[in-house]
Amino acid sequence: MKRIAIIGGGISGLAAAFALEERRRAGVNLDYVLYEGSASLGGVLRTDHVDGCIIEQGPDSFIREKPWATDLCRELGLGDQLIGSNDADRKTYILTNGRLIEMPDGLMFMVPTKIIPTGLSPLFSWKTKLRMTQELLHPPRARNGDESVASFVERHYGAEMVDRLADPLLSGVYGGEAANLSICAVLPRFAEMERTHGSLGRAMLAARKKTRKKITAGSRQSASLSLFTSLKNGMQHLAETVVSKLTPGSLLMNTPVQFIQPETEGWMVSANMRSDRFNRVIVALPAPAAAQVLRVASAELSAELAAIQYSSSITVGLGYDRDVRQSLPPGFGFLVPRSEGKQLLAATFVHNKFPHRAPEDRALLRCFFAGKNAEDVWALSDDQIIGIVREELRQILGVRAEPLFARVYKWKSAMAQYGVGHLDRLDRIEGLRQQLPGLALAGNAYRGIGVPDCIRSGRDAAKQVVDV
Numbered sequence: 001m002k003r004i005a006i007i008g009g010g011i012s013g014l015a016a017a018f019a020l021e022e023r024r025r026a027g028v029n030l031d032y033v034l035y036e037g038s039a040s041l042g043g044v045l046r047t048d049h050v051d052g053c054i055i056e057q058g059p060d061s062f063i064r065e066k067p068w069a070t071d072l073c074r075e076l077g078l079g080d081q082l083i084g085s086n087d088a089d090r091k092t093y094i095l096t097n098g099r100l101i102e103m104p105d106g107l108m109f110m111v112p113t114k115i116i117p118t119g120l121s122p123l124f125s126w127k128t129k130l131r132m133t134q135e136l137l138h139p140p141r142a143r144n145g146d147e148s149v150a151s152f153v154e155r156h157y158g159a160e161m162v163d164r165l166a167d168p169l170l171s172g173v174y175g176g177e178a179a180n181l182s183i184c185a186v187l188p189r190f191a192e193m194e195r196t197h198g199s200l201g202r203a204m205l206a207a208r209k210k211t212r213k214k215i216t217a218g219s220r221q222s223a224s225l226s227l228f229t230s231l232k233n234g235m236q237h238l239a240e241t242v243v244s245k246l247t248p249g250s251l252l253m254n255t256p257v258q259f260i261q262p263e264t265e266g267w268m269v270s271a272n273m274r275s276d277r278f279n280r281v282i283v284a285l286p287a288p289a290a291a292q293v294l295r296v297a298s299a300e301l302s303a304e305l306a307a308i309q310y311s312s313s314i315t316v317g318l319g320y321d322r323d324v325r326q327s328l329p330p331g332f333g334f335l336v337p338r339s340e341g342k343q344l345l346a347a348t349f350v351h352n353k354f355p356h357r358a359p360e361d362r363a364l365l366r367c368f369f370a371g372k373n374a375e376d377v378w379a380l381s382d383d384q385i386i387g388i389v390r391e392e393l394r395q396i397l398g399v400r401a402e403p404l405f406a407r408v409y410k411w412k413s414a415m416a417q418y419g420v421g422h423l424d425r426l427d428r429i430e431g432l433r434q435q436l437p438g439l440a441l442a443g444n445a446y447r448g449i450g451v452p453d454c455i456r457s458g459r460d461a462a463k464q465v466v467d468v
């Protein structure tokens with residue numbers, strides 16, 4: 001029988017465990033043990049239920065375009081629990097000189113595809129608008145190494161586009177700054193568009209034309225699907241449902257792994273002063289924890305993993321009454337460019353984005369700090385952090401009312417930052433991993449930080465250890 005250890009019980013490790021459980025039930029002769037350092041499974045997938053509201057402490061949804069999370073939900077029998085974001089109300093605002101300005105229609109990430117709304121929008125200066133027009137003439141350009149997202153965007157549209165859009169949009173996903181993130185790892189599609197078309201604007205228009213043709217050719221249904229998908233009862237429900245399908249005796253909680261070590265016939269896993277032998281190991285941890293666990297097995301691999309930076313984040317959920325709800329603008333929420341000098345990076349109007357998550361007489365706001373902004377307030381008490389949030393919501397939205405409830409959730413070093421050169425580092429990591437037979441890696445450190453990517457990484461790791 002093949003014995004497999006999975007280290008880490010976040011969604012990456014759980015997806016690996018579920019894939020192994022399925023293989024086991026299908027008759028493959030294997031056994032697995034999942035080691036989780038904390039008292040709960042699911043990692044950052046945690047949901048609170050307060051006063052009729054559903055508050056996501058970590059991720060609130062996943063993008064539909066990447067199918068692995070939706071597929072897993074369906075396999076788990078959660079198909080009827082899937083909900084889409086309320087895209088009819090999908091407006092996002094950018095705080096610009098203290099005012100909320102709506103992102104113009106037709107912006108695909110930061111690429112304008114509709115001339116009139118962008119041309120009329122007060123979000124950009126005339127200089128940037130002129131750059132957008134000139135960008136349409138950029139010739140194809142061969143890629144010569146990696147560069148930061150900020151430098152890439154600046155070459156196409158200028159510094160204002162980095163400040164007003166690229167940086168705030170990426171902060172919301174990675175909790176990091178465009179100046180530190182790799183274009184090849186974070187926005188590979190854009191790097192490819194530059195190579196084939198030169199102009200991102202022209203490339204996007206060409207891609208849209210193709211999609212439109214496909215839709216008119218028959219797949220009308222796909223046009224009506226929402227951009228973001230989530231679960232009626234929150235993201236934790238996904239983790240709990242995976243856990244309910246696993247063999248209970250295989251799950252070791254409160255069991256942080258200290259290190260793993262290759263042996264002649266497999267691996268030894270040391271946790272809680274005990275060691276156990278396995279044929280294969282899946283390390284499904286954030287890179288800093290993976291680096292620790294692998295330091296005995298390979299100092300070189302450990303060093304490469306330790307070099308992947310992570311940022312911390314804080315989410316704050318606030319509930320308000322009907323009056324506040326009525327006073328808020330429509331839409332999904334707002335982003336705050338760093339140049340605005342606020343601590344908050346973003347806020348979601350949850351009651352609009354996912355109406356099922358708040359009763360009709362409640363407003364539910366989710367505010368977000370990350371990176372330096374999170375570090376700056378990290379040591380403060382929850383009350384002090386709530387005080388900062390309230391003051392900034394007063395300045396930005398004019399909300400003066402006392403919240404009915406407020407909750408602060410802190411996530412230390414949970415979001416991977418794919419820095420410039422990340423893909424080269426992944427090649428080196430893969431080379432070093434191959435020198436350690438029977439080891440697989442999963443998690444958000446590698447090829448995607450989102451929940452769907454993590455699920456895919458867990459499944460791939462399971463396949464790797466069963467099939468070799």
Ligand SMILES: Cc1cc2nc3c(=O)[nH]c(=O)nc-3n(C[C@H](O)[C@H](O)[C@H](O)COP(=O)(O)OP(=O)(O)OC[C@H]3O[C@@H](n4cnc5c(N)ncnc54)[C@H](O)[C@@H]3O)c2cc1C
Nearest residue numbers: 008010011012037043044058059060256257443444450451
């Ligand atoms: C605030 C926030 C908001 C996010 N929003 C979204 C979103 O809206 N959509 C989206 O798609 N993605 C989002 N993400 C990203 C996504 O949620 C994460 O990248 C993903 O859930 C990570 O899963 P994981 O299993 O790889 O890691 P984790 O969830 O970090 O799990 C790792 C697990 O390993 C355990 N562990 C650590 N060390 C050890 C050890 N030595 N031994 C045993 N166990 C150990 C930990 O206790 C933890 O349970 C968000 C992330 C955060 C933090």
